Amino acid sequence: MLPIGLSFQQAPPISVPFRFFITAPLFLLAAAALLFAYGPDLMASRHSAAALAATHLVTLGFSSMVMCGALLQLLPVLGGVPLGHPGRMAWLVHASLVVGSASLAFAFLSGRPLFFHLALVLLTTAFGCFGLWLVGALRKIREGGASIQGMRAALVALVVTVSFGLVLAAARSNGLAIPYVALASLHPQWGLGGWTVLLIVDLAYQLIPMFQLTSPFPARMTSGLIPSLLLMLVAKTLGEFVSGPAGEAISLAASLGLIAGYLWFAIVTWRLLALRRRKVQDTTLQFWRLGLGLLALSVCIALLSALAGDALPEAWLQMLGVFALPGFILCVIQGMLYKIVPFLTWFHLQSAYPGMGIVPNVRDIHARFHADRQFALLAVALAMLAASCWFPVLSRAAGLLWMVHAAWMEINVLQAAHIFRKVRRVARMRAAH
Amino acid sequence: MAGDLILDVRELEPPEPLEKVLEALCVLEEGQRIRMIHHRDPHPLYPILQREGFEHETRFTDDGVVEILIWHSRNR
Numbered sequence: 001m002l003p004i005g006l007s008f009q010q011a012p013p014i015s016v017p018f019r020f021f022i023t024a025p026l027f028l029l030a031a032a033a034l035l036f037a038y039g040p041d042l043m044a045s046r047h048s049a050a051a052l053a054a055t056h057l058v059t060l061g062f063s064s065m066v067m068c069g070a071l072l073q074l075l076p077v078l079g080g081v082p083l084g085h086p087g088r089m090a091w092l093v094h095a096s097l098v099v100g101s102a103s104l105a106f107a108f109l110s111g112r113p114l115f116f117h118l119a120l121v122l123l124t125t126a127f128g129c130f131g132l133w134l135v136g137a138l139r140k141i142r143e144g145g146a147s148i149q150g151m152r153a154a155l156v157a158l159v160v161t162v163s164f165g166l167v168l169a170a171a172r173s174n175g176l177a178i179p180y181v182a183l184a185s186l187h188p189q190w191g192l193g194g195w196t197v198l199l200i201v202d203l204a205y206q207l208i209p210m211f212q213l214t215s216p217f218p219a220r221m222t223s224g225l226i227p228s229l230l231l232m233l234v235a236k237t238l239g240e241f242v243s244g245p246a247g248e249a250i251s252l253a254a255s256l257g258l259i260a261g262y263l264w265f266a267i268v269t270w271r272l273l274a275l276r277r278r279k280v281q282d283t284t285l286q287f288w289r290l291g292l293g294l295l296a297l298s299v300c301i302a303l304l305s306a307l308a309g310d311a312l313p314e315a316w317l318q319m320l321g322v323f324a325l326p327g328f329i330l331c332v333i334q335g336m337l338y339k340i341v342p343f344l345t346w347f348h349l350q351s352a353y354p355g356m357g358i359v360p361n362v363r364d365i366h367a368r369f370h371a372d373r374q375f376a377l378l379a380v381a382l383a384m385l386a387a388s389c390w391f392p393v394l395s396r397a398a399g400l401l402w403m404v405h406a407a408w409m410e411i412n413v414l415q416a417a418h419i420f421r422k423v424r425r426v427a428r429m430r431a432a433h
Numbered sequence: 434m435a436g437d438l439i440l441d442v443r444e445l446e447p448p449e450p451l452e453k454v455l456e457a458l459c460v461l462e463e464g465q466r467i468r469m470i471h472h473r474d475p476h477p478l479y480p481i482l483q484r485e486g487f488e489h490e491t492r493f494t495d496d497g498v499v500e501i502l503i504w505h506s507r508n509r
Contacts, residue, residue, distance in 0.1 A: 211447065278445075280444075339446075350452075
């Protein structure tokens with residue numbers, strides 16, 4: 001029998017992405033624990049200390065953590081070139097992101113400047129190093145396709161998000177005089193609507209047709225959507241700083257443009273998934289469908305907010321936050337994670353131990369996740385959290401459900417790592433005899 | 434001589450097409466060919482085929498189907 005193996009030599013070791021994937025659900029668990037502990041106090045306002053701590057645990061500790069890990073693994077493979085020192089870079093970015101995210105959460109909860117300063121230094125290190133690595137990687141990759149263009153746009157949004165975040169943190173800890181309200185509104189818009197959504201859209205262009213067996217995204221969308229969204233975010237930022245009716249008009253036009261762009265993506269992706277070639281049901285498809293539905297719902301509330309201005313009650317804005325994050329973003333990240341983790345486990349094992357007949361297939365690895373039951377739990381947890389916006393008394397129950405969900409996700413990623421170690425042990429024992 | 438081994442992977446998601454063809458390469462008999470029917474051009478497969486001593490020919494049909502014929506180099 002021929003030993004047939006893979007040789008994508010540019011792929012970094014599995015420890016590079018897995019350290020991020022294993023840590024990320026723990027931050028989701030911590031955010032859920034805050035919701036459980038603070039309950040109605042956390043739900044009182046989007047700007048309460050506990051709400052800010054929980055939000056940043058999810059955005060930095062969970063979603064940015066997963067995205068950094070995925071990019072450190074995917075870019076060298078997608079680009080087809082080895083990229084310098086992924087192991088060392090992964091260690092530095094991971095360590096500073098872990099301690100930096102935790103410090104920021106402590107800083108919001110305690111209000112102590114020391115934690116804000118620590119978070120400032122560590123998060124600047126994490127995103128600074130990651131950003132520089134990404135710039136270097138994108139330069140090395142010669143083919144300037146839509147995917148690379150999208151990543152450049154996401155990187156710009158990351159730089160703006162982190163810069164606004166650093167200024168806001170400095171203002172909170174040192175009382176620095178800044179246009180706080182404008183920046184506090186722009187920071188999440190660049191973070192969620194920019195860095196996170198642009199990257200998700202860009203990855204969706206590659207991953208949806210590949211993994212869900214759909215037709216490709218229309219060329220008009222792949223070439224035009226991400227640059228347009230970036231342009232709208234720039235216009236929105238300008239609108240915030242131009243005073244008077246002109247500023248308001250720019251801001252409203254940019255908001256409507258962003259809303260139209262996000263809705264376009266949701267509708268096109270939904271349609272592609274509905275017309276996919278493979279008719280077998282797959283839970284990751286459910287994660288995507290729910291995520292896209294929640295994106296459409298958040299966009300509808302954003303439209304109400306843009307038109308009604310300050311007249312919209314706080315509960316609606318909280319619900320917008322819930323539908324966007326953890327709703328849309330967590331659903332699609334989990335949908336992608338549950339494809340990528342079994343794929344990487346198989347890929348690295350097949351590369352290392354070809355032809356030994358000991359590498360489980362991808363379906364077997366995925367089957368151990370019980371993703372269908374976890375999806376049902378996620379749907380209930382999201383519904384409970386949305387209901388908590390109107391009935392804060394439900395918030396502790398929502399926190400408990402989210403804790404179970406996060407712990408389950410952690411167990412699933414650990415299972416994949418366990419399979420990897422088990423097969424490696426068997427292969428080494430065979431090689432020793 | 435055994436007939437062509439037909440491998441229709443159009444409804445499989447990655448990396449299952451690669452899993453299937455790697456399994457098929459291991460059992461391919463002398464003089465036998467694999468006729469792989471795919472929905473796209475499987476670029477990652479080609480360096481593996483070359484390294485492992487196989488040759489291939491890729492045909493693109495008008496209806497978007499990609500057909501890859503694979504055989505042992507020594508059966509040239």
